[in-house]
Amino acid sequence: MKKTDVVIIGAGAVGSALARELSKYQLDVTVVEKNADVGGDSSKSNSAIIHTGYDAKPGTLESELVVAANPMYDEICKDLDIPFKRIGAILPAFNDEQMEQLPAIKHKAMQNRVYDVEYKTAAELLEMEPELNPEVKGGLFIPRESIIDPFLFCIALAENAADNGVHFELATKVIGIEQKDGAVTTVKTDKGDIECKYIINAAGLYCDEIASFVGKNDYYVTPRKGQFYILDKKTSCKVNYIVLPIPTKVTKGKLMCPTMHGNMLVGPTAEDMLDKEDKSTNTEGLESIAADVRKMIPRVNLRDSITQYSGLRAQRNPEGLNIDMYDDLKGYVNISGVRSTGLTNSVAVAKYVADLLIESGMKAEPKTDFIKTRKGTPHFAELSAEEKAELIAKDARYGNVICRCETITEGQICDAINRTLGARTVDGVKRRVRAGMGRCQGGFCGPRVIEIIARELGISPDEVCKNNEGSEMLTGFVR
Numbered sequence: 001m002k003k004t005d006v007v008i009i010g011a012g013a014v015g016s017a018l019a020r021e022l023s024k025y026q027l028d029v030t031v032v033e034k035n036a037d038v039g040g041d042s043s044k045s046n047s048a049i050i051h052t053g054y055d056a057k058p059g060t061l062e063s064e065l066v067v068a069a070n071p072m073y074d075e076i077c078k079d080l081d082i083p084f085k086r087i088g089a090i091l092p093a094f095n096d097e098q099m100e101q102l103p104a105i106k107h108k109a110m111q112n113r114v115y116d117v118e119y120k121t122a123a124e125l126l127e128m129e130p131e132l133n134p135e136v137k138g139g140l141f142i143p144r145e146s147i148i149d150p151f152l153f154c155i156a157l158a159e160n161a162a163d164n165g166v167h168f169e170l171a172t173k174v175i176g177i178e179q180k181d182g183a184v185t186t187v188k189t190d191k192g193d194i195e196c197k198y199i200i201n202a203a204g205l206y207c208d209e210i211a212s213f214v215g216k217n218d219y220y221v222t223p224r225k226g227q228f229y230i231l232d233k234k235t236s237c238k239v240n241y242i243v244l245p246i247p248t249k250v251t252k253g254k255l256m257c258p259t260m261h262g263n264m265l266v267g268p269t270a271e272d273m274l275d276k277e278d279k280s281t282n283t284e285g286l287e288s289i290a291a292d293v294r295k296m297i298p299r300v301n302l303r304d305s306i307t308q309y310s311g312l313r314a315q316r317n318p319e320g321l322n323i324d325m326y327d328d329l330k331g332y333v334n335i336s337g338v339r340s341t342g343l344t345n346s347v348a349v350a351k352y353v354a355d356l357l358i359e360s361g362m363k364a365e366p367k368t369d370f371i372k373t374r375k376g377t378p379h380f381a382e383l384s385a386e387e388k389a390e391l392i393a394k395d396a397r398y399g400n401v402i403c404r405c406e407t408i409t410e411g412q413i414c415d416a417i418n419r420t421l422g423a424r425t426v427d428g429v430k431r432r433v434r435a436g437m438g439r440c441q442g443g444f445c446g447p448r449v450i451e452i453i454a455r456e457l458g459i460s461p462d463e464v465c466k467n468n469e470g471s472e473m474l475t476g477f478v479r
């Protein structure tokens, strides 16, 4: 039987941030993830905003952690070589009723210690954001709302954790937990058992299922779906800021913002569902995005959509972010209710949990040889002509463009496959280096990416999967 000190269940933003945080200590840490790759479920299908917490419910753990997390991103993203931009958000009001809501929103921000929210006049907002509906009456500016590459964020956290000795058991599902004398002893998986002293449940939508293995499921989780459009980089109507509607009781509403890579992101919906696997998009949801976002940005051109997707927020019932340890079950940490701000607060949740474990008596001496930084794959398209020439001279594969939409080279794809926790699937390559993320969505480069994955891994092309087992992309030879 495998043995480790700490098992983290789930390699989404929360599990990956935890893995990196715990890798700073002299501990043996194992992450068990049911998917074939790190990056989670909700963590790869969200609005990709690093929130300030201006609108969180004051006095809650969520508010505390999201507010604490935001300032950490400059250093983390620099250390891990992840794209991150503090572009700021605007919250325009279009009628008197919305104008009357602004002071309460600003006051809530102050209660959450987000002191840099500012009023803006209609003229100021229109200067900042020329595509805004000219009927705007005024609004708020939240300067530290930021955007990130959510895929690379999780991947980089996990990679750095692995470089610091964390083991990742991918494509491995937790199916039970054993306890003895009031303490956890073993994680049972579909690939065998792992003996451990500590278990951290970071299973997102399925955290209630994991909690049920130890009788700590005094809550349940339902999915709240959010559908989105991604628009082509060349769309004529673009925004400079994250443009947010005045929130309602149910949702922060549908926004429009640039992505880290120059596309426009429009959405999401907020639909309460029952099926935790239903990530479909539908006409009704997409039309509701169009109707709502046009009120703020009348010229938004949804015909420039290159893809649509949906993500599922883990709605805890009763609601709220909870991080629990138990007197009658030593060594077990239950994280639940990581819902709409989990991408942001993951890094603070990780520090909070590490502290909780150490306070509870876990022996954790800091490492003296912790590797703080990670070097990402070169962004070929963003290099100068001299830098490109230098890279190609070192490795000719950087001269072979595979994904024409995003100008992604064979060298980048090989790096994505061959680095720590490298890509094993077509989606894995896409999320690491963006091959297939462009206008044609992999129509041209897909077959070539399959060939490269097969060659680099020494497998047959028909074994290459889109993502998880059973998603092989080729069915056989035609000729």
Ligand SMILES: Cc1cc2nc3c(=O)[nH]c(=O)nc-3n(C[C@H](O)[C@H](O)[C@H](O)COP(=O)(O)OP(=O)(O)OC[C@H]3O[C@@H](n4cnc5c(N)ncnc54)[C@H](O)[C@@H]3O)c2cc1C
Pocket: 009, 010, 011, 012, 013, 014, 015, 032, 033, 034, 035, 039, 040, 041, 042, 043, 044, 045, 046, 047, 048, 049, 050, 051, 172, 173, 174, 175, 202, 203, 204, 205, 206, 207, 210, 224, 225, 226, 227, 268, 310, 311, 312, 313, 338, 339, 340, 341, 342, 343, 344, 345
């Ligand atoms: C539409 C939408 C928009 C959002 N926008 C934002 C935003 O702009 N900013 C922000 O901060 N947050 C946002 N969020 C929230 C954020 O995406 C989530 O809170 C966060 O990603 C949750 O991370 P996680 O690690 O808890 O969950 P996940 O990413 O879902 O990861 C959980 C992992 O656990 C694994 N797992 C589950 N069960 C098992 C098992 N039995 N065995 C092994 N592994 C298991 C899963 O496979 C998964 O990989 C948004 C969410 C959605 C859906």
